[in-house]
Amino acid sequence: MMRGTYGAALMRSSRFLWCATLLLVFPGYGVASQGQSGEPIRVTFIDVGQADAILIRSPEGQIALVDAGRGEPLRSLGELGVEKIDLLVATHPHADHIGGMAGVINSIPVRFYMDNGQPHTTATYQNLMRTLQQRTDITYLAAEPRTIGLGSAEIEVLPLLPVNSTDHNNRSVGLVLRYGSFVVFLSGDSEVRELAFWVQQGVVPDVTVLKAPHHGSDNGFTWEFLQDAQPEVVVISVGGNSYGHPRPEALQAYTSVTPTVLRTDYHGQVTILGYEDGRYEVMLGEETVATGQERETQEQRRRATVEELVDSVPPVAPSVSGSLSLGVFADAPGNDHQNPNGEYAVLESGLSDDLQIGGWFLCDAASHCFQFPSDAVLRAGGQIVVYTGSGRTDGVRFFMGSGRAVWNNDGDTATLYDASSAIVARYVYE
Ligand SMILES: [Zn+2]
Numbered sequence: 001m002m003r004g005t006y007g008a009a010l011m012r013s014s015r016f017l018w019c020a021t022l023l024l025v026f027p028g029y030g031v032a033s034q035g036q037s038g039e040p041i042r043v044t045f046i047d048v049g050q051a052d053a054i055l056i057r058s059p060e061g062q063i064a065l066v067d068a069g070r071g072e073p074l075r076s077l078g079e080l081g082v083e084k085i086d087l088l089v090a091t092h093p094h095a096d097h098i099g100g101m102a103g104v105i106n107s108i109p110v111r112f113y114m115d116n117g118q119p120h121t122t123a124t125y126q127n128l129m130r131t132l133q134q135r136t137d138i139t140y141l142a143a144e145p146r147t148i149g150l151g152s153a154e155i156e157v158l159p160l161l162p163v164n165s166t167d168h169n170n171r172s173v174g175l176v177l178r179y180g181s182f183v184v185f186l187s188g189d190s191e192v193r194e195l196a197f198w199v200q201q202g203v204v205p206d207v208t209v210l211k212a213p214h215h216g217s218d219n220g221f222t223w224e225f226l227q228d229a230q231p232e233v234v235v236i237s238v239g240g241n242s243y244g245h246p247r248p249e250a251l252q253a254y255t256s257v258t259p260t261v262l263r264t265d266y267h268g269q270v271t272i273l274g275y276e277d278g279r280y281e282v283m284l285g286e287e288t289v290a291t292g293q294e295r296e297t298q299e300q301r302r303r304a305t306v307e308e309l310v311d312s313v314p315p316v317a318p319s320v321s322g323s324l325s326l327g328v329f330a331d332a333p334g335n336d337h338q339n340p341n342g343e344y345a346v347l348e349s350g351l352s353d354d355l356q357i358g359g360w361f362l363c364d365a366a367s368h369c370f371q372f373p374s375d376a377v378l379r380a381g382g383q384i385v386v387y388t389g390s391g392r393t394d395g396v397r398f399f400m401g402s403g404r405a406v407w408n409n410d411g412d413t414a415t416l417y418d419a420s421s422a423i424v425a426r427y428v429y430e
């Protein structure tokens with residue numbers, strides 16, 4: 001089967017409406033057929049400090065560069081043998097993603113340039129725009145839902161969060177790279193809002209490799225997103241910074257879904273070789289540090305996942321899983337936002353034994369989560385209360401520490417996850 005035809009691209013993307021579908025046919029395409037050489041696709045997370053630059057080389061040699069670091073990553077691109085770039089993507093116009101882009105454009109031939117169309121006021125952005133305007137040989141592509149062929153691989157561009165704002169991180173271009181069963185998710189500095197939007201749109205696939213959104217920030221993941229993505233490898237592109245990236249909450253979340261979490265500040269450049277059957281090798285220099293097995297097709301996986309969900313999701317309102325009851329009292333007296341401890345969740349045990357709940361999470365539908373401290377225990381037959389606001393825990397009363405209300409008065413979902421992110425109990429109210 002030849003991959004990447006218009007019809008095939010459209011069929012695979014039927015899960016949501018496309019504004020436009022464009023297929024770029026690069027030189028060399030049409031010569032190599034699927035699996036012809038068993039050549040892998042290579043995804044290299046270049047060590048560019050507290051910034052992003054990800055190089056993709058298709059099995060046939062087509063090249064995409066997603067972000068270009070703060071400084072020009074020309075030496076690394078030279079060492080990687082990059083002589084031309086078929087697709088250059090700016091996920092969003094912050095300097096740690098586009099700072100090196102004008103230099104790349106001036107040094108290496110580029111065919112297509114894509115960004116989110118969101119202007120920025122900085123000199124770095126203005127300089128990049130001037131550079132692009134002078135280059136009539138580069139074709140501009142708007143980041144809208146479309147599939148772009150890269151040799152026998154393809155890049156799906158996700159819909160942007162439909163807000164017209166200067167929340168640049170939450171307008172990061174989201175890309176799903178697919179080479180057979182090997183799937184990579186790249187999304188710049190997207191935060192909770194954009195990740196939640198993609199989850200809600202149903203466009204987050206089961207992936208092999210996840211670039212940790214926003215350099216491993218604590219606002220760069222949600223549990224729902226991680227449950228959909230189920231990455232086998234997480235790479236955090238990060239360097240010395242004053243934001244505390246990567247944040248312990250994010251590291252804990254990633255290591256709870258996979259043991260293979262790499263970071264460019266510790267490991268330097270990380271390269272992943274992906275094969276069409278889903279196998280992969282994680283390389284640090286010449287050394288293979290992790291490998292993955294063949295994967296089931298998306299369809300097989302989807303079926304298995306649905307069955308698991310049917311088994312694992314307990315009844316709702318109020319939900320009882322085994323002998324745990326979860327409830328939410330969302331309507332605080334007065335203005336909820338001024339009285340966050342006026343709303344609370346209650347977890348009640350009908351068990352005859354104490355239950356260790358250290359490391360468990362209680363989350364609302366928007367992924368505002370509270371993690372129970374490591375020594376938390378739900379006593380046999382006992383009850384604990386999680387208040388939204390601040391306070392000192394006494395082992396029975398816990399506090400989310402939020403300055404605002406969390407539980408929506410007109411409907412929300414409370415979900416209790418154990419330390420391995422499995423759903424233990426759920427309470428839905430309307
Ligand atoms: Zn960034």
